Amino acid sequence: MELAWYALLGLFFAAYLVLGGYDYGVGLLLARGATPEARRAALNAVGPFFLGNEVWLVAAVGILFGAFPTLEGELLSGCYPAVLGALAGVVLVTAGVQLRSRPRSAAARAGWDRVVVAGSVLAALGWGALLGALLQGVPLSGDGHAAGVGHLLTPFVAAAALALLALVAVHGATFLTLRLPAADLPIVARLARGLVPVALTAVATATVLGLLSDRVRAAVARPAVAVLLPLALVAALLAARAALRRGRAGLAFAATSVALALPVPLVGAALWPRVLVSTADAAGPQLADPAALTVADAAASGPTLALLGWLALPLVPALLGFQAMCWWVFRGRTDGRAPVYW
Numbered sequence: 001m002e003l004a005w006y007a008l009l010g011l012f013f014a015a016y017l018v019l020g021g022y023d024y025g026v027g028l029l030l031a032r033g034a035t036p037e038a039r040r041a042a043l044n045a046v047g048p049f050f051l052g053n054e055v056w057l058v059a060a061v062g063i064l065f066g067a068f069p070t071l072e073g074e075l076l077s078g079c080y081p082a083v084l085g086a087l088a089g090v091v092l093v094t095a096g097v098q099l100r101s102r103p104r105s106a107a108a109r110a111g112w113d114r115v116v117v118a119g120s121v122l123a124a125l126g127w128g129a130l131l132g133a134l135l136q137g138v139p140l141s142g143d144g145h146a147a148g149v150g151h152l153l154t155p156f157v158a159a160a161a162l163a164l165l166a167l168v169a170v171h172g173a174t175f176l177t178l179r180l181p182a183a184d185l186p187i188v189a190r191l192a193r194g195l196v197p198v199a200l201t202a203v204a205t206a207t208v209l210g211l212l213s214d215r216v217r218a219a220v221a222r223p224a225v226a227v228l229l230p231l232a233l234v235a236a237l238l239a240a241r242a243a244l245r246r247g248r249a250g251l252a253f254a255a256t257s258v259a260l261a262l263p264v265p266l267v268g269a270a271l272w273p274r275v276l277v278s279t280a281d282a283a284g285p286q287l288a289d290p291a292a293l294t295v296a297d298a299a300a301s302g303p304t305l306a307l308l309g310w311l312a313l314p315l316v317p318a319l320l321g322f323q324a325m326c327w328w329v330f331r332g333r334t335d336g337r338a339p340v341y342w
Helices: 001-027 035-069 069-078 080-098 106-136 155-179 182-212 213-217 221-243 248-261 262-272 303-327
Strands: 275-276
Touching: 001 035, 001 080, 001 106, 001 155, 001 248, 001 262, 001 303, 035 069, 035 080, 035 155, 069 080, 069 275, 080 106, 106 155, 106 182, 106 213, 106 221, 106 248, 106 262, 155 182, 155 221, 155 248, 182 213, 182 221, 182 248, 221 262, 248 262, 248 303, 262 275
Parallel strands: none
Antiparallel strands: none
């Protein structure tokens, strides 16, 4: 039962990174000096999906609170700067996108666009830092509680955060190749292709720093998984670039979606059966530390998980159905007849 809920938590968070990722990616691209009309067109491309994508984060947090209360407590205490930054970014993006069209002046709208950019950066960096901290290990005291947040200030965590930021940017640009009018396709496709090498460099840097980190090497229980999944991520990015070069926007978007989803199974599978690896202070990790938290220890009781299962049984298909309906109804490119959202 714990494994099923752990897999469901990973599925929902990975879906959020994929779906919310192109929201933040489009938000990042507002900083590239485009005209006000181009910025509005980019936001209109995201418009029909924007709020629905955040439901996946709400669902993932609900699973974390209900099915893994111990893990939730330690994450919020041991990684609160990353979590707080990510959630602040989500709030800023939501507020900026929905309020940018209220003022009439171009300067005010440009100010809200800067809020969207800042929120997108915070969200991407925050979630990347959280995933990096999990893979590196979190310092736990003898009673099993997280001790301090200094573990977030390492080169590997910084590299993981920047890697997710780069992946989000590529994903957002690739999404725009699907949604913007065909006349704009060459520009955004060239931008997406140009961002792929940046993402590859960021992923390679994070991988190398992980291999060089004593903490990451000691925390990872399955080294083969920790090596194969980054290679799969690189292959997905290369496939996306090749598809963009051939004008296959749908295939490119599928490839960047895979690339953005892969960090979640990378962390979960590499650490299994632990979910929080206890590290010592700067001297390095101690995997034998009894304070290390396993998935079974972090999960709620069996009856609680069973009750939550009955509640999730109708909600999961409904959420999947809503997402599929949204994509079907608003499929295709935006044009002059598309609704103006923001």
